[in-house]
Amino acid sequence: MLFDALTLECFIAVADTASFTSAAGKVARTQSAVSQQISKLESLVGKPLFLRGRHLSLTSEGEILLTYAKKIVQLNRDAMDRFKHPELQGEVRFGLPEDFASVFLSDVLTEYASLHPRIMLNVECDLTLNLFARFKKKEFDLVLVKMNKPEDFPNGMEVWSEALEWVGNSNITRFEDDDPVQLVLSPQPCVYRARAIHSLEKLNKKWRIVFSSHSYAGTIAAVKAGMGITVLPRNMVPDELKIIRANKYLPKLDDTHISLLKHNSTNYAVNSFEEFVVERLKP
Structure with missing residues (x-):
């Protein structure tokens, strides 16, 4: 057998x-x-x-x-890695938003680590603006960042674009004119937070932060509990929550853009990891 x-x-x-x-x-x-x-x-x-x-x-x-x-x-896989890619060893320092790590990349990171066991992946999660600041200081080899528009990071490789949506639990039915919109958002600096607040203020709509957390899991839990609504990319909305269509209380949100930034490198491990992530994440 x-x-x-x-x-x-x-x-x-x-x-x-x-x-x-x-x-x-x-x-x-x-x-x-x-x-x-x-x-x-x-x-x-x-x-x-x-x-x-x-x-x-x-x-x-x-x-x-x-x-x-x-x-x-x-x-x-270990045997193939040893003979097919003997040069793939070393360290890759990768930064990404926590929600992406939770929803998209846990399987990708596990798969890459199993294919290339001699590469040490050091992965850290943070908000996009913090990741970018640390990337400029060369604390990361690569970072995955959220953008309002592709030109925010002109040297980045755009991986995909995604519609942003207002998201709440199934009990949310309507909003009152004079009541502030109850928001569940990440702390500053956060791209989604800025996008949500800016769009509401353009409508002169009152708002209030009722829950703030860096954690994707914490945000989802607060929205499930009915504390307020949040903003998420469409493909990150869990089944138990619902998308709230734009209306006179909630404006349509622009798309968000996801980009991968990398320092120029001749490091085979870094370049291999970049190719692997882009291949897995491209729609």
Whole structure:
């Protein structure tokens, strides 16, 4: 009995996501190709590996195989990294906003670290303006920053643009003319905070900060609790919250732009990490 790397990577992806569709995206294959790989693996071991009910879950045999599969795939990656990229070692200092780390990049960072175990990733989260200030002091090799417009950081590589939305919990129904808008926002200096306040003041609409936190998780918790509304990129709005469409109380918000800044470098590790992040984040 021999296991091939692709089959095991498909198996791990399905186990991790509990979805053939999501797994297909992780391994860059079609859903049908992933399904075929799982069928092939089940035929090879002679046992079902998933319970295919309303929710996809591992059988007891699948759980046992998953432990071995992760070890085999990791060993395969270590060996490939050693011979294919012997130069990729050293340190990469990377800064990014905390909400991006929570929503987008945790899987990306984990994947890169597993592919290149000899590279030390030093990752720090902070507000965009703080990241940029520290980047100019060369405390980071790369930073991911939020922008009002691409020309804010002319030397950056724009990764994507995203619509900003007002976001609240399901109990928010309407706003009163004389009542200030209750806001849940990050402390200064924050791009989203500045955008929200500026847009309200253009309408001469009163506002009040009722909760302020650097933490994405803290912001979401406060909005869920009904303390107020916040501003988020559309693809960062969790399922349990709702987008509040622009109206006479809440103006339409301009798009936000995400850019990657890097100092000129001949460091193979830094350049490799830049390419990896851009490839994973590009829409």
